[in-house]
Amino acid sequence: MTAGHPQRRVTPMQSARGSATVPVRRPMHAAPDVRQHRGSAPNAAPRRASTPAQRRRRRLRSKYLPYMLVLPAAFLEIAIHVVPMLVGVWMSLLELTQFHIQDWSTAPFVGFGNYSATLDVNSETGKALLHSFGITVLYTTLSVAISWLFGLSAAVFLQRPFRGRALLRTLFLTPYALPVYAAVITWGFLFQRDTGLVNHVLVDQLGLVDGERPFWLIGENSFWALLVVSVWRTWPFALLCITAGLQNVPTEMYEAAAIDGAGFWRRITSVTLPSLRPINQVLLLVLFLWTFNDFNTPYVLFGGSAPPEADLISIHIYNSSFSTWDFGTGSAMSVALLLFLLLVTAVYLLITNRRRIHA
Amino acid sequence: MAAALLTGSLAACGNPVADAKTLTYWASNQGSSLEFDKQTLAPVLERFEQQTGIHVKVEVVPWSDLLNRLLAAATSGRGPDVVNIGNTWSASLQATNALISFDAAAFDRIGGRDRFVPAALASAGAPGKAPAAVPLYSLSYALYYNKQMFADAGISKPPATWEELVEVGKRLTNGKQWGLAIEGANLSENAHHAFTFSQQYGGEWFDLSGKPTFDTDQNVKAIKRYIDLMAVDKIVNPSNAEYAKNESLSDFANRKAAMLLWQAAGSAFQAQGMRPEEYGIAHVPFPANPPAGGRKVNSMVAGINIAVFRHSRNLEGAMEFVKFMTSDDEQVALNKVYGSLPSVKGALTNPAFQAPEQKILAEVLASTASPLPQVTTESQFETLVGAVMKEQFANAANNKPITEAAIRAKLKAVEQRMKA
Numbered sequence: 001m002t003a004g005h006p007q008r009r010v011t012p013m014q015s016a017r018g019s020a021t022v023p024v025r026r027p028m029h030a031a032p033d034v035r036q037h038r039g040s041a042p043n044a045a046p047r048r049a050s051t052p053a054q055r056r057r058r059r060l061r062s063k064y065l066p067y068m069l070v071l072p073a074a075f076l077e078i079a080i081h082v083v084p085m086l087v088g089v090w091m092s093l094l095e096l097t098q099f100h101i102q103d104w105s106t107a108p109f110v111g112f113g114n115y116s117a118t119l120d121v122n123s124e125t126g127k128a129l130l131h132s133f134g135i136t137v138l139y140t141t142l143s144v145a146i147s148w149l150f151g152l153s154a155a156v157f158l159q160r161p162f163r164g165r166a167l168l169r170t171l172f173l174t175p176y177a178l179p180v181y182a183a184v185i186t187w188g189f190l191f192q193r194d195t196g197l198v199n200h201v202l203v204d205q206l207g208l209v210d211g212e213r214p215f216w217l218i219g220e221n222s223f224w225a226l227l228v229v230s231v232w233r234t235w236p237f238a239l240l241c242i243t244a245g246l247q248n249v250p251t252e253m254y255e256a257a258a259i260d261g262a263g264f265w266r267r268i269t270s271v272t273l274p275s276l277r278p279i280n281q282v283l284l285l286v287l288f289l290w291t292f293n294d295f296n297t298p299y300v301l302f303g304g305s306a307p308p309e310a311d312l313i314s315i316h317i318y319n320s321s322f323s324t325w326d327f328g329t330g331s332a333m334s335v336a337l338l339l340f341l342l343l344v345t346a347v348y349l350l351i352t353n354r355r356r357i358h359a
Numbered sequence: 360m361a362a363a364l365l366t367g368s369l370a371a372c373g374n375p376v377a378d379a380k381t382l383t384y385w386a387s388n389q390g391s392s393l394e395f396d397k398q399t400l401a402p403v404l405e406r407f408e409q410q411t412g413i414h415v416k417v418e419v420v421p422w423s424d425l426l427n428r429l430l431a432a433a434t435s436g437r438g439p440d441v442v443n444i445g446n447t448w449s450a451s452l453q454a455t456n457a458l459i460s461f462d463a464a465a466f467d468r469i470g471g472r473d474r475f476v477p478a479a480l481a482s483a484g485a486p487g488k489a490p491a492a493v494p495l496y497s498l499s500y501a502l503y504y505n506k507q508m509f510a511d512a513g514i515s516k517p518p519a520t521w522e523e524l525v526e527v528g529k530r531l532t533n534g535k536q537w538g539l540a541i542e543g544a545n546l547s548e549n550a551h552h553a554f555t556f557s558q559q560y561g562g563e564w565f566d567l568s569g570k571p572t573f574d575t576d577q578n579v580k581a582i583k584r585y586i587d588l589m590a591v592d593k594i595v596n597p598s599n600a601e602y603a604k605n606e607s608l609s610d611f612a613n614r615k616a617a618m619l620l621w622q623a624a625g626s627a628f629q630a631q632g633m634r635p636e637e638y639g640i641a642h643v644p645f646p647a648n649p650p651a652g653g654r655k656v657n658s659m660v661a662g663i664n665i666a667v668f669r670h671s672r673n674l675e676g677a678m679e680f681v682k683f684m685t686s687d688d689e690q691v692a693l694n695k696v697y698g699s700l701p702s703v704k705g706a707l708t709n710p711a712f713q714a715p716e717q718k719i720l721a722e723v724l725a726s727t728a729s730p731l732p733q734v735t736t737e738s739q740f741e742t743l744v745g746a747v748m749k750e751q752f753a754n755a756a757n758n759k760p761i762t763e764a765a766i767r768a769k770l771k772a773v774e775q776r777m778k779a
Contacts, residue, residue, distance in 0.1 A: 098454045098735060102433050124775035193598045217601045218544060218753035303603045305546050305746055307753060322427065324739040325451055 085338070092331035101327070114332035118320075125320075129333060131308070132316040136292060139223070139312060143230040144287045148280075150231065151238025156272065159246050169243075176236035184300040187229045191216035191301075217302065222310040229297055234290070238283060245279035246272070281352050288348075289341060313337060382676050384417045385428065387443035387663055389496065389697045391630055393419040399696050407683050413676045432668065433457035440671035441680050444492055446482040446662045447741070450733040453484045453491035459667040459674070460489040469493065469682040479702040482660045482730035492664035493685060494702035496694060498622040499723040500555070500658035501716070502641045508536065508617040509639070517641035521584065524618070524644050528594030531617040538594030540607035540616035543752035546745025551659050552620070553744050554731055556581035559645060561652025564744070569734040573744065573774035577650070579767045582748060586766075590755035600749075600756035611638075622661045625716045626698035640719050642727070658728040662702065700724060736777055743773035 092114055094100070100107035120126040154172055158165055175183065190197045193215050203209045216225040249272065257267050273280075295314040298306050306315045317337070321330020384404075390396045396419040404415045418439075420428055426448065432438030433455045444452055452458055459465060461483075466472040472480070479494035502524075504517050512531050518524035528538025542548040557564060562577025572578075589595035596616070599607060605627070611619040612631035620643055625635060643657035665684055667677045683689060690706035700720055701707050707721060731737060747769045755761055 098451050099456075101430060102436070102455050102457050124772045127772075128776065193601060194596075212597075212758075215598075215601055215753070215756060218749070219757050303544070305544070305603075305742070305749060308750060319742055322430075324742055325430075325735075326739075 088331050088338075089335055091327055092335045094328050096326075096328040096331070098325040101325075107328070110328070114328045115336065118329055118332050119336060125329075128311075129313075129316065132311045132313050135223070135309070135311055136313040139227060139230070139310075140288060140291045142227055143234060143291045144284060146227075146231045147235040147238050147287060148284060150235040151240075151242050152276075154235075154239045155242035155246055156268065158243065172239055173236045175232050176240065180233070180296045181300055183233065184229060184297055187225075187232075188217070188301050191225050193217075218307050220309050222302070222307045226298060226301060226306075226310045226312075229301060230291060230294065233297065234287060238287065241279055241283045242276060245276045249275040285345060285348055289345070292341065293337075379673055379676060380413055382413055382415045382441060382671075382673055382680055383439040384415050384680070385425070385439045385442045386417055386419045387425055387445070388419055388421050389663070389699070391626075393421065399693070403684075403689055403692060406689075407680065410683070411676070411679055413673075413679065415680065430455075436670045438668065438670075440668055440673055440677045442666055442668065443495065444664050444666055446479075446492075446494065446660070446664045447731050447737055449483050449491055449664055450485045451735050451738055452666070453488065454735045457669055458491045459669055459677075460484075460491060461493055462489040465489075465678070468678045469685060474685070474703045474705060476702055476704060476707070476724065478660050478724050478728050478730070479662055482662065482733065483664050485733045485735075492666035493681060494662055495665040495684060496663040496697060496699040497702045497724055498661035498699050499720050499728045500551070500620055500622050500643050500661070501719050501723060502643050503611060503619045503621060503624055503628075504639050504641065505611070505614065505617045506637060506639050508614070512617075517639060518644055519642070520647040521644045522647045525588070525592045525594060528588070528592060528618065532594050536614065537596040537610075537616045539588060539618045539620075540602075540610040541589065541595050541599045541620075541752075542602045542605070542607045543589070543595075543600040543756075544603035544749050546749060547741050549745040549748035549752075550741035551661075551731070552585050553578070553582055553748060554659055555643065555657060556585050558654045558656035558729060560584070560650050561654065563732075564740055565732045565734050565736075569732075569736070571736070571740070571774050571777045573777075574767050574770040577652070578770060579763050580650075582744075582751070582766050582770075583761060583763055586748065586751045586755055586761050589752060590761040597756035600752035623698045623700075623716070623720060635714075635716070640716050642719065642723060654729070655727055656729040658723050660724065660728045660730045662699070739777055743776060744770070747773055 091104075093109060093111060094104065094107040095110045095113070096104065096107045117123065118125050118129055121130050158169055158172075189195075193199060193213055196216070198216060199209075199213045203213050214221055216222065253271050253275070254267060257271050262270060293314055294312065295318070298310060298312045298315050299318070302310065302315075304315075305319070306312060313333075317330055317333045320333060321327055386396060386400060388396055390399060397417065400417050400419075404417060408414050422445075425443075425445075428438075429442060429444065429448075429452065432442075433452070436457075453460075461469075461472075463472075475494060476497060479497045480490065483490035483492045483494060502517060508531055509515075509517075509527075512527070514527050514530065518527050524539070531538040554564065557578050560577040560581040562575055562581055563572055564578065566572050589597060589599065596610070599610075607616070607619060608621060608624060608627055609631060610616045611621075611624075612628045612633040628638065629635070645655065645657060646653065649655075665681055667674070667681060671677045684693075685703055687701075687703060687705040687709075690701035690703050691709045691711055694701045694706070695711045698716075700712060700717060701709075706712075712718070712721060732740070734740075747766070750769070751761055751766065
């Protein structure tokens, strides 16, 4: 394109605009930008004669420039993520109690002592941790599955334009926009036994419960109360992601499927879900990690001391660390949790990526 | 966790460096709000500045943050000069070595050890060691009762024994109201009662060397006695099993319950619209027939201590400030507003503390109150035993049987989770 006018300097913007106006006929499956790169690269170099020193300097600059650009991000990454993580690992190897908190160098090095004490399932500490872990796995599985299902249903429902769609979308997204603390405190009020709205509706208005009013914040029901709040908080994010994903599904595919005689369910399973595959892969992973680590919801809902039936691992670690002044043990639990989540993530990515390659 | 701790300590680094003319003071939340406390402290700090020329920068820290902030300050060696601490944290914070020890010389500096109420001073650090703090505000438990409800039920005097309390509690319980209100899901509150009941049953939560002794017969019976008020005697509304945010106090103030065990609740009742003449106040009951070895203890020594950080760059000024805050005049002024009791003998005789409520609290503090175990694992005890009791209340509220065997098993399990 620029070869015919060597004198004119062409900015990338112009060249891009130029290429857009030229009517190019090419098959849809061809990647449009590959040829362009190949075409413009040889033209750029001999535009101006330069001394070897300049050239060397430029080569040097171009060699290091990417690293210079990455440097601030790398520095921040190390300062914000890697260093605290390593400090946590270091803490987990120490007997770090209130006796040594002022000067960590005095804390006795216990190696894997904290780990063997917390992860020994025959000890009470280990049993409690294992129980909490089991609760958390169940909680996370249910919460992610239900949130994803809600998000998908709502996104499909809102896919076609209709009156009031924007309003409904906004409404559905409000839980995601509300501050966590305010929302969960409100849920805490709703779940109160005597004065809560939940019991008022279930017992007084609908008469669904015979006999005594149920408890929601203590006892077995506390798990379900926590799950309800978690799903309420999480599913709008699933909706948001899936809605964004659906925008990229070409309507032609639905039309083609309709012409082929595919019904609603067939269109969902054969067009929508396969198209959402990359979105879902990330979405499920993110939801899993968030829910598994969720601290705010149980902390605010139960006031820092979750009932055993809803003793999530984040609260459990907090109680084993901050409220008992035993930071070494708390860190050991945190590091073990980190390793577990890393393992799950790695296995998940391995399986989903392999399946995609085979597909 | 590590990240939280680190950011906490980084945040603490932002504090300005103190010099001889300024002090940073973290006050605990004593009144109805942080703003209320700020306004209460403002004239006091102004008087201090007039006397000494030292400007005090005060920050009222909510209870939910105070311990974490103190730990961050202890870790980083930066932060405030003078702080308020819950007195049950004294031994734990003493172990960090971040606070000044009040040895003989330090006590001389602030006007002498003998000025302080002995019971209050006993909860300022491990026994046999120089205290890590000095008492600032003192509190004790008392039995509050609704006079009108007692009169309606034909009860002439408050119960003096648990047996009497159960008996009148049953007479006071009807469709509209309950005999007693309990904060069943509040771990600290539960642990305080565990301590008192255990003392009355001749038990101890820690032996002399500081080792936990949770699953003893006395402790099991003590906890069962408390839970049975709901489970067996049925004088407590089962809903109280989920109370953790002072709902029991509201229930009493709103005439849903006739009795309440609490520390200096008068100002809180007033805030909820209950006038002082509406309620009576009495000592927390004892068992009618004290078990062998039972002690005459019916309250913990509750309260707030004031401490000085070793890393302070204005130690002279900090000690001067502690002396000022524990002076008779300021003790009267501050405790009067907060409804608590002075920690120095000189201020206790002031007419401001001769109201029925303060008189009872002072009597209890002087005679039958005992400090919670001053051991470094005290907060672990509160968390773990408090949670066991919360679970038992939840079982009682759901009509599950409460047995000694079950309580013993739970106590045994949490004792093993304590680090020696």
